[in-house]
Amino acid sequence: MTADDVEFGEVKVMGNILNPDKDNSFIRLVKFKDSEIFVDKTDFIGKISAKISADKRFFAITRPRRFGKTVTADMLSAYYSKGYAGQKIFDNLKISKEKNYEEHLNKYNVIYIDMNSIKDKYISYTSDKSLYIEDIDDIVDFLQYLVILDLKENKNYAEQINKAPLVGKKSLSSALDVICRYTGEPFILIMDEWDLIYREYKNETVLQEKFIEFLRGLFKSKDGQDCFALAYLTGILPIKKYNSQSALNGFKEYNMLAPEPFETYFGFTEDEVAEIVKSPDCTLSHQELKKWYEGYKLNGIDIYNPNSVVSAVSDGKCKSYWSGTSSNEEFVRLINTDFQGIKEDIINLIEGDEVTFSCANFQNDMVNIKDKNDVFSLLVCLGYLGCAETKNQYRKVAYVPNAEIKAVLMDIVREQNWYERMETIKRSESLLKAIKELDGATVATLIQEIHNSSAVTLLDYNDEESLTYCVMTGLLWSTLDDYSCHREDQSGKGRVDLVYEPITRRQPLILIEFKYDGSAEEAIAQIKKQEYCKRYTGQFKNIIIVGINYSTKTKDHQCLIEKLN
The missing domain is CATH 3.90.1570 (tt1808, chain A)
Structure with a gap:
């Protein structure tokens, strides 16, 4: 089977990665902003654009599920990608009022990698032996192969890649280096759910190390760095640490434990919710939404779960929408660890207590959990707990943020065999x-x-x-x-x-x-x-x-x- 013929299920692999031009989650929100809830956070683009081609141009922004990570990644893609040129997506939005609005608008070749989509295609690939491609043996190989395949849809890129003898089916860093040397134009890379391999393949350490080495190959060397005007990763987990160092030292990380200065761009603020409840279509009070979905204090700023607010306003009812967004298996595993007092701590938290913990030695993964400090650090990153600052940057105060999470945690706790004891x-x-x-x-x-x-x-x-x-x-x-x-x-x-x-x-x-x-x-x-x-x-x-x-x-x-x- 040739590369040009490869399809998985009904989804063709090409045309979705380099300069995507189809409607995405952000564009759909803009199209229906007059009839649906739309909170304009496009001024975030200006803050990211200020870092283009600068030393600190590699970002990793992690938040819990349903906190607006994908829609923000889609927004950046729509703004920077040449694929959206001329579509006037940002007319009359905040970013259009900024002085340098057009400087970077649709000026870049964007590589957009949706890891959830990669995983789905990889499952289709492995389930049909007739699709097997020599030397493509795991999801990391498959990821690189798909991106290279998509790059080769551009005839000029294909010509340069085919000329280079060292560029194989799974050497994306070499392929990008060859292209950039030829064009002199760096890419913008956006990777949504970068940590999927750490979450979905959490016990496969060899695969995880291979994935990190792949990312290092893209971003660590000077040749690799020169290929990117900007790199933007989103996920739930911060980038994994080895010893005390990040696996990708060149990335500036912003997570639930250290969110500043982007606290307000993921989730809804008090003022934004106040505007939402003014709509004649909203039958819920600000106080109801606050009780159920607020409580994530990021650097002292109160943040609401945006997906839950939108769902509640749409349904006209405050309830827990959290359990439908992710599996609770990880929380169950964590509270059933043998660390002294963890079960009592969780019950006390549900009852309104607070627990102090240290995030200083958290390794940012879901497997190497050493003590209660790691448990609470991970639960904050996953969104099951909120955390407040103390005078020590590594000491945090954990608490249950709102009624939605409290309801979820109570349901989980009551299913445990130790509950009644x-x-x-x-x-x-x-x-x-x-x-x-x-x-x-x-x-x-x-x-x-x-x-x-x-x-x-x-x-x-x-x-x-x-x-x-x-x-x-x-x-x-x-x-x-x-x-x-x-x-x-x-x-x-x-x-x-x-x-x-x-x-x-x-x-x-x-x-x-x-x-x-x-x-x-x-x-x-x-x-x-x-x-x-x-x-x-x-x-x-x-x-x-x-x-x-x-x-x-x-x-x-x-x-x-x-x-x-």
Whole structure:
């Protein structure tokens, strides 16, 4: 079979890599920007263009899935590639207002490598023995072969490559060197999901090393560097380190652990979400979107998960869209490591606690995980945790960023065989059981334990809000399946502090009123006087009312519970 005849499935391999000219994710967004959510971040182009042909012109920008990496890579391709010349894609966008807007517009031969597409074609290649090409034995060989094949679609390039005896089917660096020596024009290379081999082939160390050597061949030597006016890699994982050095020292990396100065270009900011909710088509409030999808603090800037915001606004409902974007197997593997206390740490994080960790020795891969510090570093890179800065650049504070991730983590944790054995889970079950049995003394004792736990500090325990949070933390795990929780729900002549409404009528409705330096008796009396139960009496035959007080003098909790007939 000749190179010109090679097809895999229904997808022809040529014409997709050098100077792509088809609609991509960014172009489609621009086309429908008047009817769909479109956030203009094209000023990012100006920041990248400022580095063209400079010493620091190699970028690796990594973020979790669905954080806008591909659409940004597509945006850069549409701006720099000669394939899009004359299409006026950027008219009236931010970048068009900049002084040097046209300096680099569609002036470059762009090599765009989509590693997900390469993987899909490689699977087709390996599944059909009739497609076998001599010496193309793994995905790294296959990647180079496809790019060279695409380059040879250009007749001038093909002529130069064919003249060079040292350029084989899998020597992309040599092919580019030959072309650039002939044309004098450097390429721009964009590689989306650069870390796919580290994620999808995470146990194949020989293949990973071969891939890194391939990248080194492109970017390490002076001849290789001269072939590129700009190189831009995207992925989830930062570039792997060997010892303390990056495998590609020439690349400037921007990741979830060190995002500056590009914090605002991946994800939505507060101001951008504020504009989104102004649309008449948006039925969700800014506060709802903030609770569910914000919380990634990149260098102190609050960032929202953009895919989830768009999905929620489109559906008109806030829920978790995270689980549909990636497998959670990696998270499961990490929390089931034998590192001391990792399971307790995860549960505490879900309950609202924070955990400090060091990212100083993280090797940026998914296999060589040495301790809890590596676990938290990787979970931040994957987007399961947010992290805040400390005075030490390598010490970070991990936390669960928002309701979306919290829901995902809770579902994962509850599927683990150790879940029911955890003391926190047992305590939550005991607290709900004591409420149902009208055992106020036990409820007060358990709340005291929760109050003294790491998730609820004495420093912040200074009002009814803190007391409410303490009880919600205690009931978090035991009420997941059978209850929905409402705070300050309008009922009767006022607002009851906390309502646990059962999903089925088999469970009792629970109304809780809090007092701070008052008494549990006052709380119970208020529920009755304000007729908080009136709204529910027609729906529920089994209603439990709970009064809880905290005394700042004695530092004790008091609880009274009654069952209404």
